[in-house]
Amino acid sequence: MPLSPLELLKIDHLLTEDERDIAATVRSFVDRRVKPQVADWYDRGEIDLGLVKEAGSLGLLGMHLTGYGCAGTTAVCYGLACLELEAGDSGVRSLVSVQGSLAMFAIWKFGSEEQKQTWLPRMAAGEALGCFGLTEPDFGSNPAGMRTHAVRDGDDWVLNGTKMWITNGSAADVAVVWAQTDPDRPGKGIRGFVVPTDTPGFSAPKITKKLSLRASITSELILTDVRLPADAVLPEVEGLRGPLSCLNEARFGIVFGALGAARDCLETTLAYAATREVFDRSLGGYQLTQAKLADMALELQKGFLLALHLGRLKDDHRLDPQQISLGKLNNTREAIAIARTCRTILGANGITGEYPIMRHANNLESVLTYEGTSEVHQLVIGQALTGENAFS
Template sequence: MTTDLLDLESLLTDEERAVRARVRALVDREVRPHIADWFERGHFPRELAPVLGEAGLLGMHLTGHGCAGRSAVEYGIAMQELEAGDSGIRTFVSVQGSLAMTAIAKHGSEEQRQQWLPRMAAGEAIGCFGLTEPGAGSDPGAMTTFARRDGDDWVLDGAKRWIGLASIADVAVIWAQTEEGVRGFLVETSAQGRPTPGFTATPIEPKLSMRASIQCDIVLDGVRVPESARLPEARGLRAPFECLNEARYGIAWGALGAGRDALEVALAYAGEREVFGRPLAGMQLTQARLAEMVLALQQAQLLALHLGRRKDAGLLRPHEISMGKLASCRTAIEIAREARALLGGNGVSLEHSPMRHAANLESVRTYEGTDEVHTLVIGQALTGIAAFRG
């Protein structure tokens, strides 16, 4: 049974459908057979990185230096298929490509791009993106991490929290205040096989969400880097926000993959489960639930596709990304919860995906901007008044 009642398939090009088929096959082969075990054990499969790299999914929206140079719509489609497997796997691709690699590609020097992007695109090197702090989540302008000049070097002190991949990263993109405003730095996490002095990344455990992913606390205690480690084109908060918008755009597509998978599981279950001598799918209340789920899903999918077309045309604005991220996360989490309820007691088992998706989406809904932050971005676009501090 299909969940594409609007025939959105007809709006995709042959090339876009080919990307979808290729990534869906990868997820079916590499993720679905293992994800329940990874989630239960709280394990991120590091060995998946080169597989995703070989498939051209790491930094796939970037061009040059080993990156695939795919369109925004193709990137979005890939994120939807990855998150249908699990939000943690899509998060890895987002942190690596939309955050760390984008920071280097957009704001780095040519030497930095040559040093890192080819290996990161291949999954041979891992990156992380250190912006959020323990006391400055939704307000990165309040960051206290500071970088001071010391001769030809910079010395970084501070802390970051909820930093994806940090404990396995080879390079950390660290954002810090300086006497001249916010700047970005590339901190190699080890040198000549030894940990970089003063840099510590500790996984945050235990977690109830995103268990097949890694999020860390970072401590920077007198970390010394040369001037060549500074991202020369990164000045002010606009630089990290440009990277965040790339990730948020991917989430607008990705979250819907989790929602779609939850709906597909519920639809299949309802067709097989018998209640009072007839299929659960034949009950009016069940059909009402399923109808509401598919209606919400396809509305959000249309929005994501519209945003993708605008991004490819160079027309997408930040508040539109906020609309997509907010709508998709709201939609996906409600579908996952409703699908879990339709499965009854069986829905709490890891044999079925909806409750895992619902738990993951609690994190997806929070990171890269909470509902409240995106609501205020939309409100500012409507009124012309920034109410963040009001």
Template sequence: MSEKNRPEAPDPQDFLALDATLSAEEADIRDTVRAFADRELRPGVGDWFEEGTLPDPRGLARAFGKLGVLGMHLEGYGCAGAGAVSYGLACRELEAVDSGLRSFVSVQGSLAMFAIHRFGSEEQKNTWLPRMAAGEAIGCFGLTEPDSGSDPGSMRTRARRDGSDWVLDGTKMWITNGSVADVAVVWAATDEGVRGFVVPTDTPGFAANTVHRKLSLRASITSELVLEGVRLSGDAVLPGSSGLGSPLSCLNEARYGIVWGAVGAARACYTATLDYATTREQFGGPIAGFQLTQRKLADMVLDVNQAGLTAMRIGRLKEEGACHRNHISLGKFGNVAAAQRVARAARSLHGANGITLEYPVMRHMVNLETVATYEGTEEIHALSIGQAVTGVSAFR
């Protein structure tokens, strides 16, 4: 092979040249979200994490709305109708800054908006979706309860008929955006099975309490929802919702964003570590020259790029209408574990500096502890994959 035709050396930031497979539109979305994240989010996220807050969430929602990422994968009602890979790229770039910021967008678009879009009436869609897409209204998704996490079928929140109305009682826990939301999609057990309800948060009997003292996902608002005799008109129910499969299909949409988001977190840790290792000198040279450092970096490159391949393949399957929920389980199971390995190695290679907020690695590391748990724990996804390959369910 002549020197003229010899392939170029791999780009350390995109070793398998995955981004070269993007369409012009997808690349533009990647660049637009990345530039927004670098300009508006990255400078302040360390302080937000340290303070355990998300300042001006309504301003942030409007900024995300203007950017076009809220419900961007949905069609109509002010939504962009972007492809699955485009949405995944947006999640990747946001989580490269912080998991909490990607969660804000995921909960709004893939949980609250998706539920209304998939199961809502035309009146519900027209009332809420355009405002939510623009960031003028914030939504949350109430499924998890204090005693009902991986087993949502055991939920205690009840909705009962009272004439033509519905009355809801119960508690939801670990609800992102709950205490700043204008509308909550709440799932409750009824005599007809599990149903979804659109609950304006100014309804009497509805309260949201912010959860404090978190050690993970600190740049995010997490809440407890309390419903005491919340009376709703009959048209508050999501008419298309029926059974536990309805909220689980919403979770699947959110998990898809995590498949891509984990790649962003892993890439951020790897990139920070590569920069640190090539500039940090010990024993007369950069630590990047040590064999053990290079082995750790090689493992990180492998994990980042294999996770990226997984996300891209699942995204393309989704666009083809061929993505099964087990594909997404495999993506979340594998990509989050890969990101955790990268973050731990990054923390190690940064030495004592790795525990400070001057570098992003430990912030990502502790955030990924939450990412590994929400939208289905790694154990639940492992059992889903096991059932898919054996045909035998290990669930009770």
């Protein structure tokens, strides 16, 4: 009997029973709630926000955090959940990972007790949605150059600036916004602010006409004289260490998540090749097709072993940022290559919405470059290897 793409190495045997149960639960949720509808969401450029409360009821939001209503699972369990979510769609995984690994993690790691009590239980339950405002129109890979700034006015802070490409932005109840508070210290005076989105001066117009991540809300954040009380600032961090540590949490989820999109492409392609007849025999019976399938299965399994190794390191508190870069660089690069190769096997059928291949491929174009482009991760790895900073 044909094997599934991850069975050749008996990878399931490397997981604990709890890990397999969580993966199966999330896969069932995706099969029931996401896959039947996601092609229509993608076509319309929207996502059903009812997923937020449903994900909260399953304990998926901030699931790797402890306390405040969070599930407190392992990093590997969180990674497996990301894989299963992205097998549905990258936009669904983005919704969950931005909520938990960016917005919630920033408050959980660096917030005051009052900020944690105010926001985290509601966010874990899916009763409040968060976003993370770091990237700007002119500053993506170089966040130290951000122009969004915050100045003191009496006991208050006043924020002005613009953020771009913000997942969940126009639907969020709270935004974690990073701003420069000391223009004489670029990159050093950056502080995080917890900004309720109903604060006067805050707006989040939705970005439209996207050709990737269409089943996801992407927005611009505009802050015009947004006045916040002194206790809106995240008290436990200053400088780029804050937002970059949050990005590492989210990048870890991508290391697993990208494999979910690749697996769904490969599973779809295996089923297609078994039934599609070309010259009176199945497409899967041709040597060139089997060579493609073998190479893709190999890279998928290697990527999973890498992700699982990084997850075990993270659970053992031994994971370094450059190791996350290794995982993000490899697994997003291989996932998009798998999606593109699967498309060639499906031929013209591969570009239709009847199959998920082109949707995954388009989404992975974004996953490849957001939260650190491949070039940025290459430089992180290069610096680790040589000790030389080649960023500038």
